[in-house]
Amino acid sequence: MQLDSSRKADINKTIEKISEFHVEVEGFSGPLDLLCCLVESREIDVGKINVSEFVKIYGAFLQSTERASIAAIADFISAAAGILLGKVTSLLPSFDDNKEISEKDLKDLPSEEELISMLERYRPYRDAARYLGVLKKESERYFSRPVPDEPPLYDLGDLFGVSSLWWQLLRDKQTTQKRDKSTAENMFMDGVPLAVPEEQQVENRISELGDIIREVTETDLKQVLGRSPSVSNLVVTVLALLEMSRLGKIRIFQERMFGNVRIIRDDSPQRS
Amino acid sequence: MSGSSGMTPLNDLEKVLEAMLFVSSEPVRIKDLSDLLDERPQTIENAFYYLQKNYETGGRGMEILRVAGGWQMVSHHDLNDILENFTDNVRRQKIRLSKAAMECLAVTAYNQPVTRSEIEEIRGVRCERVLDTLLSHKLIRIAGRGKGTGSPLLYRTTDNFLTLFGLDSISDLPTLEELDEISTGDPDLFTGVS
Numbered sequence: 001m002q003l004d005s006s007r008k009a010d011i012n013k014t015i016e017k018i019s020e021f022h023v024e025v026e027g028f029s030g031p032l033d034l035l036c037c038l039v040e041s042r043e044i045d046v047g048k049i050n051v052s053e054f055v056k057i058y059g060a061f062l063q064s065t066e067r068a069s070i071a072a073i074a075d076f077i078s079a080a081a082g083i084l085l086g087k088v089t090s091l092l093p094s095f096d097d098n099k100e101i102s103e104k105d106l107k108d109l110p111s112e113e114e115l116i117s118m119l120e121r122y123r124p125y126r127d128a129a130r131y132l133g134v135l136k137k138e139s140e141r142y143f144s145r146p147v148p149d150e151p152p153l154y155d156l157g158d159l160f161g162v163s164s165l166w167w168q169l170l171r172d173k174q175t176t177q178k179r180d181k182s183t184a185e186n187m188f189m190d191g192v193p194l195a196v197p198e199e200q201q202v203e204n205r206i207s208e209l210g211d212i213i214r215e216v217t218e219t220d221l222k223q224v225l226g227r228s229p230s231v232s233n234l235v236v237t238v239l240a241l242l243e244m245s246r247l248g249k250i251r252i253f254q255e256r257m258f259g260n261v262r263i264i265r266d267d268s269p270q271r272s
Numbered sequence: 273m274s275g276s277s278g279m280t281p282l283n284d285l286e287k288v289l290e291a292m293l294f295v296s297s298e299p300v301r302i303k304d305l306s307d308l309l310d311e312r313p314q315t316i317e318n319a320f321y322y323l324q325k326n327y328e329t330g331g332r333g334m335e336i337l338r339v340a341g342g343w344q345m346v347s348h349h350d351l352n353d354i355l356e357n358f359t360d361n362v363r364r365q366k367i368r369l370s371k372a373a374m375e376c377l378a379v380t381a382y383n384q385p386v387t388r389s390e391i392e393e394i395r396g397v398r399c400e401r402v403l404d405t406l407l408s409h410k411l412i413r414i415a416g417r418g419k420g421t422g423s424p425l426l427y428r429t430t431d432n433f434l435t436l437f438g439l440d441s442i443s444d445l446p447t448l449e450e451l452d453e454i455s456t457g458d459p460d461l462f463t464g465v466s
Contacts, residue, residue: 126378128381128451
């Protein structure tokens with residue numbers, strides 16, 4: 001069959017285009033031939049090349065060129081098959097040609113007889129699994145009443161039974177509450193003071209501070225609080241001092257911000 | 273009624289058994305019924321066979337099967353396609369099992385009680401996850417511990433296994449030798465079956 005010169009030129013152009021087909025995959029960008037060469041020499045990790053993506057790119061490329069020779073496509077298929085083979089090979093354990101296989105490695109490998117024996121032992125179970133598959137398929141043609149997944153029903157009997165149960169539960173609850181209450185009252189908690197209302201705490205503190213101030217005339221907040229004052233003690237003491245100041249029992253001074261507070265007994269006549 | 277449905281009238285025991293099969297979602301066991309109804313096991317067994325025959329010849333939408341050591345009322349096998357499209361309940365009864373799961377089940381069924389390492393030795397691959405799947409489907413159960421090093425767990429198949437595969441008891445399975453003969457005689461026997 002004779003081809004006219006323009007058609008020949010078209011085909012040659014297409015072949016040139018295909019030979020210039022550039023691949024861009026992870027870690028590589030360049031002509032297809034070079035990619036195959038690098039894969040064969042194991043300079044590129046073939047496992048990282050997505051062959052389906054690669055074929056898709058080539059398909060799009062062919063579409064853009066509109067024409068392609070069978071030889072060029074065959075070359076591509078051959079190259080893609082080579083890459084695929086490389087992927088498969090990379091999944092299999094490889095022995096380095098330069099490295100001699102140690103005797104231990106050889107010992108660990110099952111012998112041919114052992115492998116045959118293992119397969120012979122396994123084969124009947126493979127058949128049994130397939131037989132079970134037949135049974136399952138047959139059995140799946142029948143359906144039974146499904147196991148109900150509703151909440152369980154509780155048989156409580158008649159109304160009298162329910163009311164008796166209710167009164168019993170109520171009596172139990174009341175008995176438990178009474179016991180808990182008496183236990184809490186009688187329980188002695190070592191070192192844990194009983195909760196005292198805030199007003200009472202401030203009144204108690206006023207009384208204590210009154211005793212102190214009667215003896216020393218002048219003192220300060222640090223001395224009153226002691227070495228390790230708690231936050232609650234500080235709050236109660238400050239509230240007590242303010243109240244005592246308001247009642248005219250003491251005078252309080254603070255020389256500078258965050259400084260110590262001087263507490264002086266107020267001997268002036270009491271305000272009404 | 274009985275004349276129009278093609279079924280012969282049932283006696284009192286048969287009626288009771290039929291009703292029990294109807295309400296039960298699991299196979300009904302002869303021994304349980306014998307205690308409950310105060311009847312001899314053989315009498316109950318005969319009544320079930322009569323019911324089974326009656327349903328077979330009556331042209332009904334239900335069948336009565338002997339499965340997992342008991343009796344169960346199930347839908348007629350010809351109706352499975354219609355029923356699958358009718359309700360999700362029946363679709364949920366189908367359990368999908370991988371090839372590995374089927375092989376593990378086969379090894380367990382034929383060697384029970386069996387340890388995990390024995391199964392792995394036969395199959396040549398690890399099967400921890402597969403066993404977990406089978407346990408979750410209640411197709412196998414832990415049946416104590418072996419006497420070997422580390423007292424490994426022993427596995428057995430369950431009644432659910434028998435029900436799923438339509439077996440009355442584990443002895444209904446052909447022996448491995450029989451299976452070998454069957455598959456050698458007809459290589460295509462199991463073709464297309466997972």
